Amino acid sequence: MASTIFRNNLRIQKSFQFNKLFTSSSAKGQSLVTRNRIPVVEKPVRKNTNSVFNKGSVTSHQTYFYSQHKSQVKNTGISESKIIKDGKLVEIFWNDGKKSNFHSIWLRYNCQCSNCTQPGSGQKKIDNTQIAHDILLESVDIQDDMVYLKWKGEIEHQGQVSLDYLNENSYSEADIIRRHSAVRMTKLAKEIPxxxxxxxxxxxxxxxxxxxxxxxxxxxxxxxxxxxxxxxxxxxxxxxxxxxxxxxxxxxxxxxxxxxxxxxxxxxxxxxxxxxxxxxxxxxxxxxxxxxxxxxxxxxxxxxxxxxxxxxxxxxxxxxxxxxxxxxxxxxxxxxxxxxxxxxxxxxxxxxxxxxxxxxxxxxxxxxxxxxxxxxxxxxxxxxxxxxxxxxxxxxxxxxxxxxxxxxxxxxxxxxxxxxxxxxxxxxxxxxxxxxxxxxxxxxxxxxxxxxxxxxxxxxxxxxxxxxx
Ligand SMILES: [Zn+2]
CATH class of the missing domain: 3.60.130.10 (Clavaminate synthase-like)
Structure with a gap:
């Protein structure tokens, strides 16, 4: 696993654009400082889906997401989602061709509904002694930029999570490589900035x-x-x-x-x-x-x-x-x-x-x-x-x-x-x-x-x- 990641990193790093970010003087002279830039977020294009939820429920459910947070990955919207493995997993196919899997248990722990996550602080309120480790998904419904979730055995609970959140926190192998590459120390000071x-x-x-x-x-x-x-x-x-x-x-x-x-x-x-x-x-x-x-x-x-x-x-x-x-x-x-x-x-x-x-x-x-x-x-x-x-x-x-x-x-x-x-x-x-x-x-x-x-x-x-x- 590790070796695959390191090999793939080389490819991914090369594909990044090297743009000038800052120019600063250095202790000995002028030095140009650049950094691997990650694509700037564009306005997401999202799929319109027919939903059992009316429009009112979308606007009335505010989910927590860092309000001033700039995503490092463009949310291109999704083309398809599928529950597989009897409700253990959801496959999400993004419009840019990327695919992410989310486990039912992962989604349950990351539910952003106001019963599970405090909207202002983003702090979790779930009772982690009550969630079965093998909890299964019953339905996944996507409307605009929200994903609505129902789990088997949780009649009252209407789960929800935004597509931005899923896009940002996707743990596909490609996303793990991207995330690790983005935070790697790559520069060495030859002069003191x-x-x-x-x-x-x-x-x-x-x-x-x-x-x-x-x-x-x-x-x-x-x-x-x-x-x-x-x-x-x-x-x-x-x-x-x-x-x-x-x-x-x-x-x-x-x-x-x-x-x-x-x-x-x-x-x-x-x-x-x-x-x-x-x-x-x-x-x-x-x-x-x-x-x-x-x-x-x-x-x-x-x-x-x-x-x-x-x-x-x-x-x-x-x-x-x-x-x-x-x-x-x-x-x-x-x-x-x-x-x-x-x-x-x-x-x-x-x-x-x-x-x-x-x-x-x-x-x-x-x-x-x-x-x-x-x-x-x-x-x-x-x-x-x-x-x-x-x-x-x-x-x-x-x-x-x-x-x-x-x-x-x-x-x-x-x-x-x-x-x-x-x-x-x-x-x-x-x-x-x-x-x-x-x-x-x-x-x-x-x-x-x-x-x-x-x-x-x-x-x-x-x-x-x-x-x-
Ligand atoms: Zn919830």
């Missing part, structure tokens, strides 16, 4: 462009941000609420004696992710340069797209790749000599996969590794595979480096971009950054909402939050 502060505070489109760059490339630099905390907090709030951690709502990265974190020293920081010892590490990190005196030397920021490294690693070291999806590493932060003592230990593999063996999570943070606690037979296997991945990361050609200047704000996806820093020589000067985090799901939500409101409705690509899709 750049946006301007004034643009972002003045238009929703510019906010979308900023977040789009972060979603596509894993990071984006914003220039000319006023060097005061409220400016950077209000930018974070354009994405979502600030995610508070044990380091506070915001944190200062300033070299100091006896730091609670190595980041607050002048030492080199090797490539890592932050707070990997949590169940859900913070998603986006915003790092704002407030001060960087001329006498300070070193301290260049480094970034590496670890998903790209791991995709290559999957091909170059299949065995080690496999091992790192199965044997869990230990991540920890245990530190008692501080105001709020830390004792956090979390076990998980470095790489997580979905049902199609696609990489959906990478966890890499050597400074926060704890003792490996796995079966004896796995210890040497783990360290061999670990070394292979460490080398792949170390040898990657795709390291991005940038020397922050006052007013620069770097925003990067902590689930995707490893980050580090060169050693700092203060020479009596001051280097001061302010940082905060925003939850990755809030970020993903904002990208989707803005895409629907001011973009073309395309979904965000994978953000490394381990969602299977």
């Amino acid at each position: 750049v946006v301007n502060y004034t643009d972002v505070i003045n238009s929703k489109e510019a906010v979308y462009n900023w977040l789009y760059q972060i979603n596509e490339y894993g990071l984006c630099l914003m220039k000319d941000v006023p060097t005061e905390e409220k400016a950077f907090i209000s930018l974070a709030n354009k994405i979502g609420p600030i995610q508070e951690t044990n380091y506070g709502k915001t944190f200062s990265v300033k070299s100091e004696p006896n730091p609670v974190n190595i980041a607050y020293s002048t030492e080199e920081l090797t490539l890592h992710m932050d707070l990997v010892y949590l169940e859900s590490p913070p998603g986006l990190q915003l790092l704002h340069c407030l001060r960087f005196d001329d006498e300070v030397k070193g301290g260049k920021s480094t970034y590496l797209d670890v998903f790209h490294v791991v995709e290559q690693f999957k091909v170059s070291h299949p065995e080690s790749f496999q091992i790192l999806t199965q044997i869990p590493a230990t991540f920890q932060k245990c530190h008692y000599e501080r105001e709020n003592p830390f004792h956090l230990v979390y076990q998980k593999p470095h790489i997580t996969l979905n049902d199609y063996k696609e990489v959906i999570g990478v966890h890499w943070a050597p400074p926060f590794e704890g003792p490996l606690l796995v079966e004896e037979k796995n210890v040497e296997k783990y360290y061999k595979a670990y070394k292979d991945l460490a080398q792949a990361i170390h040898n990657s050609d795709n390291l991005l480096t940038y020397l922050m200047k006052p007013g620069d704000l770097m925003t990067f996806n902590n689930h995707r971009m490893l980050h580090g820093r060169g050693e700092i020589h203060l020479n009596g000067g001051i280097r001061h950054f302010k940082g905060c985090y925003v939850c990755i799901d809030e970020f993903k939500c904002k990208v989707q909402v803005l895409s629907n409101q001011v973009g073309d409705g395309q979904p965000p690509i994978h953000v490394g939050n381990q969602s299977w899709l």
Whole structure:
């Protein structure tokens, strides 16, 4: 199944049109940003059918569907529907030649009638202890853009679901391939995309462009941000609420004696992710340069797209790749000599996969590794595979480096971009950054909402939050 999907993907991806979406400047020069566009929705052409339901029942039944949602697939209307397998399945033949099957049980759980789904919120109200797993359909009736359903044994219940909903949520093999292709990480930043502060505070489109760059490339630099905390907090709030951690709502990265974190020293920081010892590490990190005196030397920021490294690693070291999806590493932060003592230990593999063996999570943070606690037979296997991945990361050609200047704000996806820093020589000067985090799901939500409101409705690509899709 998986191999079919990957083979077919190549064909499907090639058939997408590559259109220019945004042009943005980059940290080193101009770069053109494009994305696989998915066809824009046209007004659906739907079949007129004779129905047992009168016209009044159509307009009086409002079903829930995301009102500002832009569908990624054109609803061409249907040419035929058929109940088969004694009511277990409905075949829908769409006007564009596509075919979808919907199981009776799937339709029952996704019934959009106001008894089953709360119209305003879209939340389900069904009693899932009362629905038989082998429930059978009695009738399917299509009128305009609505599908009316009756199930055997449910005399009172008049089910309904819109054709838009079925079209959008079709789970035919072709639609599953399309859906997975649309959210795959395909781009690699060769340069750091750049946006301007004034643009972002003045238009929703510019906010979308900023977040789009972060979603596509894993990071984006914003220039000319006023060097005061409220400016950077209000930018974070354009994405979502600030995610508070044990380091506070915001944190200062300033070299100091006896730091609670190595980041607050002048030492080199090797490539890592932050707070990997949590169940859900913070998603986006915003790092704002407030001060960087001329006498300070070193301290260049480094970034590496670890998903790209791991995709290559999957091909170059299949065995080690496999091992790192199965044997869990230990991540920890245990530190008692501080105001709020830390004792956090979390076990998980470095790489997580979905049902199609696609990489959906990478966890890499050597400074926060704890003792490996796995079966004896796995210890040497783990360290061999670990070394292979460490080398792949170390040898990657795709390291991005940038020397922050006052007013620069770097925003990067902590689930995707490893980050580090060169050693700092203060020479009596001051280097001061302010940082905060925003939850990755809030970020993903904002990208989707803005895409629907001011973009073309395309979904965000994978953000490394381990969602299977
Ligand atoms: Zn219902």
